[in-house]
Amino acid sequence: MIIFAALICNLSRMLLLIDTATEQASVALSEGGAVLFTEESPLPREHASWLQPAIQRMMGSAKIPMNRLQAVAVSAGPGSYTGLRVGMAAAKGICYALKIPLITVGTLRLMAEAMIPAAKENGALICAMIDARRQEVFTALYSADMDEMLPPQALILDKTSFDKYLTGNRIIFSGSGSEKWKLITPSKQALFISQLNVIEPFAKISDRYFAEKKWADTTYSEPIYLKEFYTHAKK
Numbered sequence: 001m002i003i004f005a006a007l008i009c010n011l012s013r014m015l016l017l018i019d020t021a022t023e024q025a026s027v028a029l030s031e032g033g034a035v036l037f038t039e040e041s042p043l044p045r046e047h048a049s050w051l052q053p054a055i056q057r058m059m060g061s062a063k064i065p066m067n068r069l070q071a072v073a074v075s076a077g078p079g080s081y082t083g084l085r086v087g088m089a090a091a092k093g094i095c096y097a098l099k100i101p102l103i104t105v106g107t108l109r110l111m112a113e114a115m116i117p118a119a120k121e122n123g124a125l126i127c128a129m130i131d132a133r134r135q136e137v138f139t140a141l142y143s144a145d146m147d148e149m150l151p152p153q154a155l156i157l158d159k160t161s162f163d164k165y166l167t168g169n170r171i172i173f174s175g176s177g178s179e180k181w182k183l184i185t186p187s188k189q190a191l192f193i194s195q196l197n198v199i200e201p202f203a204k205i206s207d208r209y210f211a212e213k214k215w216a217d218t219t220y221s222e223p224i225y226l227k228e229f230y231t232h233a234k235k
Contacts, residue, residue, distance in 0.1 A: 012031070014029070014030070014070050015103070018055075020087035021087065025046075025051065028058075029062055035200055039054045041054065045080070048082070072103070075198070076105060076223055077106070077224035101210070102221060109142070110205070123170060127141045129174070131179075135180060137154075139177065166187045170189050170191055
């Protein structure tokens, strides 16, 4: 499904955004940090067959040739092992072909950025979580100003996992892994809010990274796995 946003003219830095880190894949075209067009996958876990046609459809709908792109940004993980590899390979291939920079953004940071308004409204910290099977999650903790309080990591949950931070703090937990935590935490300081779409913060962060020339090495960049192997396929 293609989603059209308001077109904003005469802005700089036209970027292609690729997010295949989680079950719901998406691509977007942004200019000056504003989202112009997006396309989201209608099916989970079909990233490999969906991604390239989706990019072509979106660029065709936008009537913008690929050579207008000034960079490609990719959600670099953690997340689905296969999804991360698909997204990174596509981003690198386009960057090589067009001789443009690659931008990588951590998936948990994108998820947390989307939750900033809710965190400020509730006076809370932000904990993004991605399901990593059984009682394990990929997670990171941030302040409402996006100061990193707990770096991205793979964590096996138990009732005491966030005691240090829940003492004296409210924390908003969101993302696919937060349902596991909701079942076991006894803390009334834990708030659970459905994860918001990351496309808008993805566009803003990527544009800022471009302006700061915070570009990744196209040759050596790898996804952020945090584990040796992870896939959404069920055992």
